[in-house]
Amino acid sequence: MKRCASAVAIAVAILIDGQADTLSFDFEDPRGVSNVAFSLDAPLESIQGTAKGLSGSVNVDPTDLTTATGRIAVATKSLVVPNPLMRMHLLSKDWLNARSNPQITFEIRRVAGVRKKGANTSEVVVTGAFSLNGITKEIIAKADIIYMPGRLAESSNGKFQGDLLVVRSDFKIRRSDFRVRPGEFLDKVSDEIALSVNIIGAAQKL
Amino acid sequence: MKSAGSNKVVPLLRALAVLSAVAVIACWLSLGAHMGWSQTRVPAYKTDPITETTFTDYENRFLPGLDFLGAGLLGAAAIFALTLLIPRSRGEKLQ
Numbered sequence: 001m002k003r004c005a006s007a008v009a010i011a012v013a014i015l016i017d018g019q020a021d022t023l024s025f026d027f028e029d030p031r032g033v034s035n036v037a038f039s040l041d042a043p044l045e046s047i048q049g050t051a052k053g054l055s056g057s058v059n060v061d062p063t064d065l066t067t068a069t070g071r072i073a074v075a076t077k078s079l080v081v082p083n084p085l086m087r088m089h090l091l092s093k094d095w096l097n098a099r100s101n102p103q104i105t106f107e108i109r110r111v112a113g114v115r116k117k118g119a120n121t122s123e124v125v126v127t128g129a130f131s132l133n134g135i136t137k138e139i140i141a142k143a144d145i146i147y148m149p150g151r152l153a154e155s156s157n158g159k160f161q162g163d164l165l166v167v168r169s170d171f172k173i174r175r176s177d178f179r180v181r182p183g184e185f186l187d188k189v190s191d192e193i194a195l196s197v198n199i200i201g202a203a204q205k206l
Numbered sequence: 207m208k209s210a211g212s213n214k215v216v217p218l219l220r221a222l223a224v225l226s227a228v229a230v231i232a233c234w235l236s237l238g239a240h241m242g243w244s245q246t247r248v249p250a251y252k253t254d255p256i257t258e259t260t261f262t263d264y265e266n267r268f269l270p271g272l273d274f275l276g277a278g279l280l281g282a283a284a285i286f287a288l289t290l291l292i293p294r295s296r297g298e299k300l301q
Contacts, residue, residue, distance in 0.1 A: 033254040035261045046242075048249075050262045080264060082245035083271075148257065155256045166257045198259045 021061040025165045025201030027072055028055045031155065034199040036074055042190040047086065051104070053078025058108065058165070058201055062147040065114050065124050071107045072199065095180060096133055105131045106139070120147040126169070132178040143169035143197075152202050165201040170194070216289045223286035230278025234270050244271035 027034065034054045040047040053075030060068040076098040081087045091098040106128050113125035122145050130139040145167055152162035174191050176182035181189070234240075247264035254261065 031254075032263070033257065033259050033261050037262065050249075052261075080247060082247050082249060082264070082269075083243045084246045086243065146257070151256060155254075164257060166259060168259075198261065200254075200257055200259060 021063060022059055022067065023062065023163060023165075023203040025058045025060065025070075025163075025203045027057060027199055027201045029200055036199070037196040038079075039194045039196075040190045040192070041194075042186065042188050045188045047081060047189065049079055049081035049087075049090075051075070051079045054199060056105075058167075060165070062120075062149075062163070062165070065122055065145055066111050068108050068111045068126075071105060073103045073105045076102055076104055101132070101134050103131075105129075107131075109138070117144070120149070121145070130173065132173070133180050135178045137173075137177055139171065139173070141169050141171035143167055152204065155200075155202070160202070160204050162202060162204040165203070167197060167199050167201070169197040171197075216292055219285055219289045219292075223282045223289070226285065227279055227282035230275060230282065234275045234278075237268070237270050240269050240271045242271050244274045245269040 029052075032052055034052065036051045036054075038047075038049050038051070051074045054072065055075070056070065056072040058068055058070030058072070060070070076096055077091060079087070079090060079096070079098075081090060090096055093099070108126060108128045110127040111124050112127070113123075115123045117123055124143055124145055125140060126143050127138065127140050129136050131137075145165065148164040148166065150161070151164045152160050155164060172192055172194050175189075175193055176191050182191075246266065246268055248267055248269050249262045250265055252261055252263055253259070
């Protein structure tokens with residue numbers, strides 16, 4: 001009986017200890033640094049833009065990145081291209097339909113292939129569900145994860161104490177996969193869209 | 207009276223066409239001679255010193271592109287073309 005109680009106590013201690021290492025990183029960025037840049041390179045036209053309306057959170061033990069779970073969302077209406085008419089078309093019903101699909105999301109399903117690149121920098125392979133225009137597809141992408149313990153104070157002018165998690169990833173999607181005018185206007189709007197993700201999450205410590 | 211007015215309109219319109227074309231070209235050149243579409247938000251690339259993350263900020267200003275240049279020159283050409291439609295001989299006969 002005593003042995004059983006000890007085993008339970010150890011198990012609970014391990015569990016509590018494990019939970020204590022998991023941090024919740026909030027990816028809403030009031031400083032406006034986090035961004036997702038997109039680029040389309042068609043034969044007749046090249047389009048570059050960014051999206052900044054980020055939200056969502058990731059729970060992860062920074063010492064074991066395979067534990068990561070969470071969801072990142074980008075507000076569709078936060079997509080900006082320099083030409084106002086082009087932006088109006090992009091958000092319209094015929095293209096991204098921002099009114100019906102207000103968010104573009106990525107939900108982490110699995111993190112694997114962790115490769116250390118530095119003391120707090122690792123390269124990982126993330127598998128997740130990418131949703132755009134109401135269609136969800138599985139995406140596999142390489143990402144660099146930079147854990148910055150104790151750096152939240154600097155980025156919040158000393159208001160908060162905590163850690164930062166920087167996620168950088170470059171990957172490509174096809175608009176035809178997400179039923180965004182598939183096969184149309186390919187000379188001006190390429191099918192392939194290159195995405196460059198540079199986002200920062202903050203885990204506040206009390 | 208009428209013929210004298212018509213005679214003055216042609217050189218005036220032609221001067222206006224040339225001035226418009228020059229003004230459009232000067233405006234396009236002085237504001238950056240941008241080779242793409244006109245922009246109302248101009249990207250400015252910045253780097254966050256803490257995370258070394260590069261990000262784009264947009265300045266709300268007008269950057270004329272090739273569409274602006276094309277439309278301006280087309281307008282000037284239209285004004286010039288209009289002067290070719292004004293009959294000169296009619297004015298001379300009325301005198």
